[in-house]
Amino acid sequence: GAGVSQSPSNKVTEKGKDVELRCDPISGHTALYWYRQRLGQGLEFLIYFQGNSAPDKSGLPSDRFSAERTGESVSTLTIQRTQQEDSAVYLCASSNGGGYTFGSGTRLTVV
């Protein structure tokens, strides 16, 4: 597609429920990244996919977080047993070696 697409744009969930966030990167971009941004803060790296290499999961904050990517296309970020501290904007980006192109993010609110 023309840009990075994320869905849903907003998600309100109850504490303890699982959520799945989706990212459609730019076609042909080999690298895909997930970041989290809490209100008024910078971006916190979560996970990075590069081609067929094993993903860099070093930023995932706990084992409740996981992500998958199908080939060089769609990625899903799953948060199990959500907690209020998981409330944030989750941003996906893709690149082909230079600057990143970001999606508009998913605003997750855990109530």
Add this chain to the structure above:
Amino acid sequence: SQQGEEDPQALSIQEGENATMNCSYKTSINNLQWYRQNSGRGLVHLILIRSNEREKHSGRLRVTLDTSKKSSSLLITASRAADTASYFCATVRLSGNTPLVFGKGTRLSVIA
């Protein structure tokens, strides 16, 4: 951990003035990038400067890089109200095959 630290945290200027934002980082880098974010959602890539470059221009933007001081600056000339946004610097570590590490950003307000 945060690699880049922007300074100042917030900046308020009049339309037409120049805005300068600074960024310091800790480890050796492959390149440094500046991004802009409106309304807390998606970021827009502004400019990338490689470790062997010292200055780069794009329209009203001028970026400098001093690898000896591990610092960069972003200058926006003749600012406009539409430049109001948060600006982030981000670095790629020397190995190159690593994700961008972002600072906390500078919130720029341009008053018409």
